[in-house]
Amino acid sequence: MTPKDYILSTLDALKTPIVMERIHESSLEEVIYAKVTSKKFRKLKMGDSAVLLTKDAIKRFVAEKKPIRILEMFGGNKLWRFEEAPEIDWAELFSFTYFMQWCRLIANVYEPGVHFEYFSQDICVESMNNVPREQTDRYSKTFQSMLDFALPFVPANIKVSYTRLGDLYVSRDDYYKELEAGKQKILEKNNGKLPELSDAMKKATELNVLLKPGQDEDAQWREKVELEHQAIFETATLKKICDDPNKIWTCPTYYDDSVVTGSTKRSLAKFWAGVGALQPEGEKYAELVITPKQLETLRYRWEGISIPGLDSRNFKKIRILKNEQ
Secondary structure: OOHHHHHHHHHHHHOOOOOOOOOOHHHHHHHHHHHHOOOOOOOOOOOHHHHHHHHHHHHHHHHHOOOEEEEEEEOOOOOOOOOOOOOOOHHHHHHHHHHHHHHHHHHOOOOOOEEEEEEEOHHHHHHHOOOOHHHHHHHHHHHHHHHHHHHHHOOOOEEEEEEEHHHHOOOHHHHHHHHHHHHHHHHHHOOOOOOOOOHHHHHHHHHHOOOOOOHHHOOOHHHHHHHHHHHHOOOHHHHHHHHOOOOEEEEOOOOOOOEEOOOOOOOOOOHHHOEEEEEEEOOEEEEEEEOHHHHHHOOEEEEEOOOOOOOOHHHOEEEEEOOOO
């Protein structure tokens, strides 16, 4: 099976008609919860907050006969360190098929289905990580193009939407006003002190920030970036979304109130901060999302590929990992 054949087969599998499982009405909420938290997709143990919030959300959705709303909040840009940047690549497509497989599992027991919402924080990374707006716009354009290609493969009772945080503001200046107010809240909590960073947090900051000339001459530049990172979640517009109980929040990495799914069956990495690759497994392949650190050590070859409808430049070739002998 060629990489092209394999990728198309994973998409075709999404189109298989939904066959509703027969369950007792009294246990519907429990069955949906079991599907949402299935170990087939969940990578890490859920925090206490995630358990309570997920159960409460499911209870409301079922009572109102509304689709199960799952919110995937993500950075909204391809990490600038990759040659693929600023456009999406296979990581976004692989994570899409993975999320849709998860949604199918839920839709199999709940006729109103699932609403899976991609929620981009690209306006945040523009300011925090110095990512030019034209790059986030390019990412968004290619992301939407990927969705246009892939959505016809999705069953009718699974809805997918894509929202950019910046589009919720009349003016981008309104975001920056909220951000400054958020910074003041964090500083007040810390008695005027900047956040303290662990070594891991410092490394993550150094990985993500595209330094401005002279920025690293400030000994506290990492702490100031972290201040903004924490302040983002204090901005009024985003906080309203985060505090909305009518959602199940998922994220590739751990938060106490989220369902941690990773980005593919084998990968915990964030799809926007990684690149996609295929690992041969017999006649088939495994989809991977590779981090910058992993990319330094993994051996791979490029293989040309062409799938009609996937027209962005990063879909013209794909990394195939070399199995170690």
